[in-house]
Amino acid sequence: MTLEGHRQSPFVELIGGRLEVWEEGLVRLSLTVEERHTNPHGVMHGGVLTTLMDEALGGVIASVRGMETMWEAPHATVDMNVSFLSNARAGDEIAVEGRVLKIGRSVAFGEAEAHRKRDGALIAKGRFTFTIIRRGE
Amino acid sequence: MAEGGVPRAQFTAFIGGVVEEVREGYCRLGLVAGPQHLDRDGALHAGVLTTLLDSSLGIALGGLRGRSGGPRSQATIEMSAGFPGRAQSGDKIVVEGRVTHLLETVAFGRAEARRDRDGEVIAEARLTFAVRHARP
Numbered sequence: 001m002t003l004e005g006h007r008q009s010p011f012v013e014l015i016g017g018r019l020e021v022w023e024e025g026l027v028r029l030s031l032t033v034e035e036r037h038t039n040p041h042g043v044m045h046g047g048v049l050t051t052l053m054d055e056a057l058g059g060v061i062a063s064v065r066g067m068e069t070m071w072e073a074p075h076a077t078v079d080m081n082v083s084f085l086s087n088a089r090a091g092d093e094i095a096v097e098g099r100v101l102k103i104g105r106s107v108a109f110g111e112a113e114a115h116r117k118r119d120g121a122l123i124a125k126g127r128f129t130f131t132i133i134r135r136g137e
Numbered sequence: 138m139a140e141g142g143v144p145r146a147q148f149t150a151f152i153g154g155v156v157e158e159v160r161e162g163y164c165r166l167g168l169v170a171g172p173q174h175l176d177r178d179g180a181l182h183a184g185v186l187t188t189l190l191d192s193s194l195g196i197a198l199g200g201l202r203g204r205s206g207g208p209r210s211q212a213t214i215e216m217s218a219g220f221p222g223r224a225q226s227g228d229k230i231v232v233e234g235r236v237t238h239l240l241e242t243v244a245f246g247r248a249e250a251r252r253d254r255d256g257e258v259i260a261e262a263r264l265t266f267a268v269r270h271a272r273p
Contacts, residue, residue, distance in 0.1 A: 011182035014152070014173045036151040039195065045148035046191045046213045051184025058177065077183040081217045 012055045015048060019059075025100060027059040030117075033092045043087040046124075049096065050082055053112035053126045056098030061108045061130060064100050075108055075130040082126035086116070093117040106132050149192040152185060156196065162236035164197040167253075170228045181224040183260075186232075186250050190218060190262040193234025194246040198266060201239065208268040211244065215265040222252065222259035229253035244268045 006022045012029070015037070021028035029052045031037070039045045054077055062070045088094050094114055101109040107129060114124040149166070152174070158165040166189050168174075176182040191213055198211050224230055234248035243265055250260040 007177060009176040009182050010172055011152075011174050011176065011184055015184075035147060037148050039146040039148065039192075040199070041210060041212070043212070045146050045188065046216065047148060047152075047184060047188025050187035050191075050216065051182065054183045054187075055176075074178050076178065076180065076223065077220050079217075079219050080183070080187070082215070084212070084214050084216075087212070 006059070009055055012051065015051060017052055017055065020095070022059065022063060024063045025060065026097065027056045027063060028095055028097045029056050030093060030095045033088050033090050033094065035090050038090060043089055044092070044094070046082070046084055049084070049094075049114050049124045050080065050126070052096040053082065053098065053114065053124070054080070054128065056096050056112050057110040057128045058130070060098040060100055061103060061110060064103055073132050073134045075132045077128060078131045079129040080126060082124055084124050086121050086123040088116050088123055094123065106134070108132060146192050146195065149188060152188060154189055154192060157231075159196060159200045162197050162201055162239075164193045164200060164234045166193050166196075166232045168230045168232075170224055170226050170230060172226050175226060179225070181228070181230070181259075183220060186220070186230070186260040187216065187218055187262070189230065189232040190234065190248040190250060190260060191216060191264060193232045193248045194236065194264050194266070197234045197236050197246065198239075198244055198268070201236065208239065208244065208270055211266040211268045213264060214267050216262060218260055218262035220260050222257050224252050224259050230259070239268070241270070242268065
């Protein structure tokens with residue numbers, strides 16, 4: 001499946017996230033860290049990672065559920081837990097991958113990892129839960 | 138980067154977050170959601186909220202920095218958040234962060250985000266920070 005036709009969220013476009021892989025069961029995003037992504041200590045803000053993780057997981061769940069099903073009954077984040085294990089600085093490239101753990105009738109679970117590309121270091125790991133919104137039920 | 142002497146993350150400023158109040162161990166941020174803050178489904182992206190929740194506590198901890206024994210630096214190490222509500226473009230979001238415990242090597246805090254128009258809680262979070270203290 002090509003990347004064409006898989007629109008990113010406006011917020012991910014705003015921060016400079018790039019969709020690298022969209023396959024059934026795997027979505028990967030990447031981002032080049034710039035000064036605008038940092039906190040007062042000069043390292044990447046945790047919100048950049050949680051944004052990319054949420055986007056990757058929303059996408060990978062859509063990749064398994066199918067776009068048509070998703071438009072009829074969209075899914076939305078209800079819970080997340082992220083551990084920040086290391087950091088990244090301006091100039092670093094990071095990659096965030098999302099994978100599905102389980103998709104049920106009303107909830108879906110996924111996990112995401114963020115790596116620094118230059119050395120492969122795992123910089124964050126997250127687990128997210130989504131609710132599937134069945135309109136009219 | 139600084140607003141009224143308060144260090145503010147460049148990323149928070151970049152997305153439009155505004156520091157409204159800082160007291161000892163407390164910070165309130167505001168953001169007016171626009172079309173650039175939305176997700177694929179047209180609602181406010183959860184990443185906007187997690188950024189503001191994290192920043193509110195980072196700034197609240199920074200507000201303790203001048204205090205004797207206050208932290209010299211900190212880094213978020215854990216974040217758990219729940220999203221009981223949603224927001225749309227045009228909504229103003231108010232986020233309040235409170236430091237609940239400041240220990241030798243870690244600090245804990247809670248933050249919540251509300252829709253300003255009706256006070257509805259749309260996100261709540263518990264965060265853990267690794268901290269380094271200033272030496273006397």
